[in-house]
Amino acid sequence: MNTFKILIFISIFNLFGCAATGSLLVPLESIEAPSGKYGIGTQVYFWEDKERGEVYTTDPTDFRELMVQIWYPANKNAAYQKTPHVTFPEKSISIIAKSAGLPTNFGKHGIQLKSNSVQGLSPVSDGEFPLILFSHGDGGLLTQNTSQVEELVSNGYVVIACNHTYNASISFDKKGEPVLYKQNVKWNEQAQYHKKYYTNKLINYRYQDLAFLLSQLKNDFLQNGQKNPYKEIIDFNNVGAMGHSMGGGTTYVGMLKDKNIKAGVAFDGWFYGLLEKDILSDTKKPFLHLGQEQFLDTEVIGDINGSKSGKENFKIYNSMLKNNKESYGVYIKNSLHYSYTDLKLIYDPDRPLALPLKSLGEVDKDLVDKVMDKTILNFFDYTLKKDQFDFENLNTYNDQVIYKTYPN
Numbered sequence: 001m002n003t004f005k006i007l008i009f010i011s012i013f014n015l016f017g018c019a020a021t022g023s024l025l026v027p028l029e030s031i032e033a034p035s036g037k038y039g040i041g042t043q044v045y046f047w048e049d050k051e052r053g054e055v056y057t058t059d060p061t062d063f064r065e066l067m068v069q070i071w072y073p074a075n076k077n078a079a080y081q082k083t084p085h086v087t088f089p090e091k092s093i094s095i096i097a098k099s100a101g102l103p104t105n106f107g108k109h110g111i112q113l114k115s116n117s118v119q120g121l122s123p124v125s126d127g128e129f130p131l132i133l134f135s136h137g138d139g140g141l142l143t144q145n146t147s148q149v150e151e152l153v154s155n156g157y158v159v160i161a162c163n164h165t166y167n168a169s170i171s172f173d174k175k176g177e178p179v180l181y182k183q184n185v186k187w188n189e190q191a192q193y194h195k196k197y198y199t200n201k202l203i204n205y206r207y208q209d210l211a212f213l214l215s216q217l218k219n220d221f222l223q224n225g226q227k228n229p230y231k232e233i234i235d236f237n238n239v240g241a242m243g244h245s246m247g248g249g250t251t252y253v254g255m256l257k258d259k260n261i262k263a264g265v266a267f268d269g270w271f272y273g274l275l276e277k278d279i280l281s282d283t284k285k286p287f288l289h290l291g292q293e294q295f296l297d298t299e300v301i302g303d304i305n306g307s308k309s310g311k312e313n314f315k316i317y318n319s320m321l322k323n324n325k326e327s328y329g330v331y332i333k334n335s336l337h338y339s340y341t342d343l344k345l346i347y348d349p350d351r352p353l354a355l356p357l358k359s360l361g362e363v364d365k366d367l368v369d370k371v372m373d374k375t376i377l378n379f380f381d382y383t384l385k386k387d388q389f390d391f392e393n394l395n396t397y398n399d400q401v402i403y404k405t406y407p408n
Contacts, residue, residue, distance in 0.1 A: 011283075027351040030114045031147045031342060035373070036154025037042060040122030041074035042089055046174035047162075047223050049212045053206065056166040056184050066162040067125035067171045067208060069142050071153045072230060073129060074121035075285035084165030085342070086143050088172055095170040095180070096141070115143075116150050131217070133210045133254070133261070134161035136340075138270070139169045139181055144341045145244060145267070151373040152380065158234050160213050163353065164206045167246075170360035195309060198331035199273030206250045207257065210241065212261060220250075238262060238384040241327035242376065244340055245270045248289070251319070255283040264374055267340035268292060271316045272309050279319045288379045289317070290330040290340065290372060293402065303336045303359070321406035328391055330375055331402040332368060339368055363400070371401055 005335075036041070049064040069087065109145040116219075132152055136144050142161040151161045163171035163179075170365050171179040184202075218236065222228050240263045241251040241316025246380040255264045256278055268291040289295070294302035295317055304310050321327045338344060345368070347357060373393055382389030395403045 006328075012112075013072050014137060026111060027348040027354050028346050029348050031116070031150075031341075031345050032369070033116050034078070034147075034154035036151070036156065038073035038124065038154050038156060039076035040071055040115075040117040040150055041119065041123060042069060042071045042083060042115075042117040042119055043071050044119075045222065045224070046172075047212075047216060048066055049172055049208075052208065052212075054165075056182060059084075060147040061347060063398060064165065064209075064212075065173060066165055067142070067173075068160065068162045070158065070230065071117055071149055071356055072233065073124045073153055073156060074118070075124060077118075077121075078238060080118040080121070083119050085115045085146060085346070086111075086141070088176065088178075091172070091176075091178055092141075093169050096179075108109045115146050116154075117146075117187075118157045123229055123233045125233070127233075129156050129158050129233055130238040130240065130266045130380065131234045131236065131290045131325045132157055132380065133157055133239065133251075134160045134243040134252040135206060135210060135241070135243030135247030136161070136164065136168060137243070137247050138245060140247070140341070141170070144343075147342055147345055147369060148242070148267075148372055148376055150372060151377060155381075156385075157380065158230060162209050162213060167202065167206065180210065181247055196275070199246075200275055201273075203246060203249045203253050203273040206246070207253045210250065210254055211258060211319065214239065214258075231363065235384075236260070240264060240380050240384055242266070244268065246273075249273050252283070252287070252326065253278070255285050255287065256281055261285070263287070263380065265290070265379060267372070268304070268335075268337050269317065270304070270313060270319065274316055274320070279316055280323055282325050284325050286379070286383045287320075287324055287327045288330070289327070290332070290375060292335050292337070292339075293331045293333050294406075295329070296331055296402065324406070327406040328379070329404040329406065330371065331404070332363055332371060332400070333400050334361055334363040335368065339363055340372070345369055367397060367400060371397065 045068045047066050047068050052064040054062040054064050095110050140164045165171050166182050169181050239260045241261050242252045242265035243251045244267040249271045251363025252266040254261045263286045265288045294300040294303045298305050338359050344360045344365050381387040
């Protein structure tokens with residue numbers, strides 16, 4: 001921050017306090033409207049998996065509880081009020097700011113951010129749509145990639161996600177009480193001796209969350225006794241999965257283990273928890289990965305290769321692509337790990353007093369938005385709707401993006 005900005009900062013802070021200062025230094029804007037013809041309905045649920053005990057608590061009668069959100073095609077109506085970008089924003093925003101490395105009060109204006117979804121709309125009734133299961137990153141949120149979710153739904157998909165309870169930065173129970181991130185003590189003891197053991201346990205536990213969501217959508221009635229309004233609009237023969245970071249590893253586990261999942265997408269994936277047999281296996285399903293250029297060359301400056309496990313992550317990734325039947329890689333130059341989340345899209349670095357958030361990467365956010373939305377939609381249209389996938393001709397970004405097909 002230069003001297004002029006420092007003086008402005010001090011003046012504003014003295015006059016209006018931390019919250020007002022935060023809105024100037026950390027300027028935020030709502031994500032853009034998606035491209036498709038459909039409006040977007042959404043609903044939040046609280047579901048309990050009575051087949052699984054909760055491994056993060058010591059109570060043997062405690063079952064796994066998940067906060068769930070579903071997005072689905074609906075009729076457009078500009079008069080309807082759009083939902084907040086983050087569920088329970090006033091309770092969540094300080095935790096999210098802290099996770100992003102900001103003073104907690106600097107993000108309070110984030111409660112004003114809106115999605116393009118409307119709560120409670122009736123689903124359209126003009127056919128069945130493929131289903132996408134979404135998994136957030138370690139310490140992430142189910143709404144962290146709302147831009148990609150809404151792009152898919154507006155173009156004829158149903159998407160469902162959950163906060164992986166205790167592995168999300170913040171979630172909520174059915175009473176609206178916050179449930180914060182914490183680590184499993186028993187697994188952490190194992191991780192002291194074998195970190196991969198803990199990570200593998202975790203991504204498999206998270207995959208079971210996704211499998212549970214899918215099973216609930218196939219029921220005639222939801223857990224609240226309501227008739228399931230989604231069953232008749234979902235094409236259960238065409239199910240995909242996608243996720244960011246550890247959600248990418250969770251997606252790959254789903255591709256290996258779940259016959260329902262026909263294709264998968266990872267955003268800057270963390271695959272460290274995959275076991276040797278997983279790495280050497282062919283999922284026999286199409287896989288797409290979008291990530292930093294350092295996945296191709298670990299000497300490229302990035303933010304997830306600075307540790308022993310980070311280096312191992314890249315080795316695992318490249319082994320996966322050699323063994324999988326059909327894979328595609330998209331590498332955006334000058335991107336970093338959080339470039340592949342909504343945080344990159346909602347932050348406006350061009351405002352006069354905006355702080356440079358180095359964690360988001362130097363790449364232009366509009367480029368990231370276009371590359372992710374277009375590639376993911378085209379990939380799922382190809383794998384789940386049987387459209388053509390002209391992968392090579394997606395590269396229209398003047399060498400700012402690298403496109404590769406595997407195995408090569």
